[in-house]
Amino acid sequence: MIYLFVLLLLIIGLYCIFATFNLMRLLIGLELMIKAVTLLLINVGYSNGHLGLAQSLVITLIVIEVVIMVVGAGIILGLHSYHKSLNTKYIKLLKG
């Protein structure tokens, strides 16, 4: 049953990434998808008894997630200082 909720959480994150034009919301959608994967790993570990391995993988995943978010937030700050906007419609410097 948890797999169904993991799937729903993944869909919510994916929809957020597809439907938004805001860079911060894009990061939030990515974070929701990572949470779904985290929960899936723990659930699989719980199901097959390899919970120690699953937890160690989740800890690695969380460390990587933090680095992604910090670097993403830094990139957003840099883009905002240049374009004065977080809307991806107005960030056209590398377009085409």
Add this chain to the structure above:
Amino acid sequence: MSKIDLIILIAMILTALWTVMARSLLRAAIGLALTSVIVSMMMYRLNAPLAAVFELSVCAGLISVIFITTISLTQPLTWSEIADHAKRRMRRFWLLPLLVIFTAILVLVSGVNFSLPLPSPEVEGNVRNVLWNLRPFDLLGQIIILLAGAYGVVILFREIKSK
């Protein structure tokens, strides 16, 4: 699955929906922290306390601080602008709750069994033993990624300052 687990999972989906559909970015960041807290509760229920503590302290704490700092530094829209913008946003996001409900009904009706065929339970030792003795290469990767992240942030902020 007990009723408490079901309540926790439904609360997780509701807070995730609130995170995505919230008008202001600040509320979205708070909703993300709430989702993280509920995910860590679920992890604790699944007998994974160490991962739950990491999720609670890092994802609900540190990442929320990073998001709220970024939001305050980028000076997003004012409340009146948010209210104007909300109607246009809702046009893009009204489909999401319907999509979630439709997927849940579709999966439940079609009877898709997500339970994987698993080997017999073979409970390992504690997680510290796995992390330090069985998978030391993961720790090396974590340290390299942390250093790369720190270097990236230093470079990014230096560029921002020079501009």
